[in-house]
Amino acid sequence: MKMTNLMSVNFMNTLETFQSKKLPQKISYAITRNLMNISKEYQVYAVQLKKVFDAYADYMVRDEHGNIRYSPNGIPIVDEAVTEEFYEQLTDLLNIEFDMDMYLISLDLFDYEDKDSRYDVLSADDIMKLQMILCAPNI
Numbered sequence: 001m002k003m004t005n006l007m008s009v010n011f012m013n014t015l016e017t018f019q020s021k022k023l024p025q026k027i028s029y030a031i032t033r034n035l036m037n038i039s040k041e042y043q044v045y046a047v048q049l050k051k052v053f054d055a056y057a058d059y060m061v062r063d064e065h066g067n068i069r070y071s072p073n074g075i076p077i078v079d080e081a082v083t084e085e086f087y088e089q090l091t092d093l094l095n096i097e098f099d100m101d102m103y104l105i106s107l108d109l110f111d112y113e114d115k116d117s118r119y120d121v122l123s124a125d126d127i128m129k130l131q132m133i134l135c136a137p138n139i
Contacts (some may be wrong), residue, residue, distance in 0.1 A: 006094040021120040033103040104136040
């Protein structure tokens with residue numbers, strides 16, 4: 001599957017949310033396996049992101065205590081003189097594409113009975129998020 005760094009960050013964040021939940025084994029396995037696959041690519045992204053941040057370290061806006069100020073989405077705020085090129089670098093990094101071998105499961109696996117309350121309850125939104133990542137359209 002073609003994936004961008006932005007997708008990998010979003011997928012990782014979503015899957016990490018469900019990693020510690022008690023779910024049917026096949027769903028749990030798919031979450032863990034995909035997290036392991038994505039984390040390899042995420043490590044490459046993280047190294048490159050650090051390089052971008054390091055390149056603009058002298059332009060990062062700091063508070064009165066010398067701490068870097070961050071935007072609400074967690075990105076360091078930089079001087080206006082370099083804001084455009086800084087965000088261009090970040091956008092380029094987030095849009096890099098790569099092939100990811102995703103472990104996909106059937107939609108039917110989410111249709112399970114939990115008579116003994118062994119599993120954590122998933123909301124409809126949770127199920128939809130997981131299905132978007134873990135299920136191929138025609139499986």
